[in-house]
Amino acid sequence: MDKLMNLKLKVWRQDDADDVGRFEEYQADDISPDMSFLEMLDVVNEGLIGSGKEPIAFDSDCREGICGSCSMVINGTAHGGQKGTTACQLHMRHFSDGMTITIEPWRATAFPVHRDLVVDRTAFDRIQQKGGFISVRTGSVPDANAIPVSKDESDLAMDAAQCIGCGACVAACKNASAMLFVAAKISHLSLVPQGQPERERRALAMVKQMDDEGFGNCTVTGSCEAVCPKEISLDFIARMNREYGRALIKKGTI
Amino acid sequence: MDFITGIFKTSLGRKYVMAITGAGLFGFVVMHMLGNLLVFAGPAAINEYAAKLHALGPLLWVARIGLLGMVGLHIWSAIKLTSENREARTVEYDAAAEPVDAHRRGDIVAKFAARTMIFSGLIIAAFAFYHLAHFTWKVPQINGAGMEDFESYYVADDFTTPLAEGKEGKNHADVFKMIVTGFKVPAVSVFYVVAVGLLCFHLSHGLSAMFQSLGIKNKNIAPWMDRFAVGASALIFLGYISIPVSVLAAFIKIG
Numbered sequence: 235m236d237k238l239m240n241l242k243l244k245v246w247r248q249d250d251a252d253d254v255g256r257f258e259e260y261q262a263d264d265i266s267p268d269m270s271f272l273e274m275l276d277v278v279n280e281g282l283i284g285s286g287k288e289p290i291a292f293d294s295d296c297r298e299g300i301c302g303s304c305s306m307v308i309n310g311t312a313h314g315g316q317k318g319t320t321a322c323q324l325h326m327r328h329f330s331d332g333m334t335i336t337i338e339p340w341r342a343t344a345f346p347v348h349r350d351l352v353v354d355r356t357a358f359d360r361i362q363q364k365g366g367f368i369s370v371r372t373g374s375v376p377d378a379n380a381i382p383v384s385k386d387e388s389d390l391a392m393d394a395a396q397c398i399g400c401g402a403c404v405a406a407c408k409n410a411s412a413m414l415f416v417a418a419k420i421s422h423l424s425l426v427p428q429g430q431p432e433r434e435r436r437a438l439a440m441v442k443q444m445d446d447e448g449f450g451n452c453t454v455t456g457s458c459e460a461v462c463p464k465e466i467s468l469d470f471i472a473r474m475n476r477e478y479g480r481a482l483i484k485k486g487t488i
Numbered sequence: 489m490d491f492i493t494g495i496f497k498t499s500l501g502r503k504y505v506m507a508i509t510g511a512g513l514f515g516f517v518v519m520h521m522l523g524n525l526l527v528f529a530g531p532a533a534i535n536e537y538a539a540k541l542h543a544l545g546p547l548l549w550v551a552r553i554g555l556l557g558m559v560g561l562h563i564w565s566a567i568k569l570t571s572e573n574r575e576a577r578t579v580e581y582d583a584a585a586e587p588v589d590a591h592r593r594g595d596i597v598a599k600f601a602a603r604t605m606i607f608s609g610l611i612i613a614a615f616a617f618y619h620l621a622h623f624t625w626k627v628p629q630i631n632g633a634g635m636e637d638f639e640s641y642y643v644a645d646d647f648t649t650p651l652a653e654g655k656e657g658k659n660h661a662d663v664f665k666m667i668v669t670g671f672k673v674p675a676v677s678v679f680y681v682v683a684v685g686l687l688c689f690h691l692s693h694g695l696s697a698m699f700q701s702l703g704i705k706n707k708n709i710a711p712w713m714d715r716f717a718v719g720a721s722a723l724i725f726l727g728y729i730s731i732p733v734s735v736l737a738a739f740i741k742i743g
Contacts, residue, residue, distance in 0.1 A: 315587020450576030476703030
């Protein structure tokens with residue numbers, strides 16, 4: 235086994251949404267390089283609990299990079315900055331012994347901090363509720379090949395559908411814009427036949443909800459794409475811009 | 489939500505406004521540069537070109553109002569979008585971005601030109617106002633050329649012979665003499681070069697971002713759009729600054 239590491243953590247602590255919050259420093263000793271970032275935090279929390287202190291609150295669920303729960307800005311970078319990786323899949327071997335790691339929550343007006351590193355991401359749910367779905371008849375399972383979908387389009391739709399809604403795009407964007415998320419959702423459904431009936435209404439309603447939630451605008455910096463753990467392409471934002479324009483011309487109203 | 493509110497009251501709509509007016513203003517910047525470069529063809533060429541523009545009459549006013557409208561919409565959407573962006577993140581990150589893969593830092597952190605669009609834009613707007621006062625409204629107090637009155641620079645119908653007495657609307661303006669006298673003042677030329685530099689810095693981001701806002705960018709053509717943005721900005725910079733540089737180097741002079 236590789237040599238254990240001793241690290242210094244500078245972590246954002248905030249008791250609740252109304253608290254002003256502050257940074258606190260902790261020592262993380264005897265950390266295995268094979269631990270994930272969240273496992274390292276678990277170890278630190280065990281220590282905190284042992285000494286009667288409040289553990290650091292953070293979101294996590296699957297810990298295998300597909301649920302989109304974990305959300306922290308590690309050294310100023312959403313999910314830590316390894317290509318296509320969530321914080322739970324980021325291993326401590328990427329850090330060096332003795333280094334100080336700053337851990338902050340997602341910072342966006344639309345994502346208010348609940349506690350410590352936990353932010354309220356229900357803004358994404360409300361955007362989804364405005365059109366991130368398709369309406370189909372329920373009943374017996376349709377034949378697998380009843381609706382033909384071309385391979386190219388289904389591949390592209392699946393690329394967009396990879397979005398796990400973690401919010402790293404918002405966290406990384408200098409404008410706290412949610413465009414990559416919304417673009418992935420709009421593109422995914424606009425590319426497949428099942429998404430056609432609500433295509434225009436979806437684009438108009440989801441964009442409007444995104445604006446109402448108080449997310450910023452796109453400056454085409456590419457930061458979102460660079461931190462996205464699912465490597466959602468900036469191309470989808472261009473596609474969303476087309477979809478929205480098309481919907482305005484075709485429908486003009488929600 | 490109808491079509492108009494869909495354009496002017498939403499994030500994506502305002503980005504369309506930004507991109508379309510930006511493209512229009514880029515067109516003006518190119519045409520204005522090509523016109524200005526006629527200074528290298530001598531006094532007759534540029535004075536005749538200016539006279540022809542003035543002879544357009546009502547059409548000239550249509551162009552001027554169109555340009556003013558585009559500038560207004562461009563600035564309005566810029567201020568609107570920027571203030572929304574500021575409100576969208578009121579608490580900044582404490583740590584500077586240092587990704588575990590250090591080589592990815594350049595992709596993760598927004599480029600300087602992208603982060604400063606509002607500032608480069610507003611300074612360019614201020615310069616444009618000064619530039620109009622300098623050469624269009626011919627305010628003698630700001631030309632720095634010892635109160636030279638550009639209002640008195642007129643040429644005869646051959647576009648070269650200076651007239652001692654001329655009248656706006658009756659005689660042709662001596663644009664060549666205005667350019668040479670104007671840029672002979674080093675401070676004016678330096679300010680001009682800095683402003684054009686900022687404009688090209690602004691364009692180096694804007695010219696590629698506008699394709700994205702209009703939904704016509706993708707990974708296959710994005711590298712070409714980025715090259716176009718940088719290449720066009722560089723050419724525009726060289727084209728514009730060649731004039732004050734040539735005047736200061738006495739390559740272009742009167743007589």
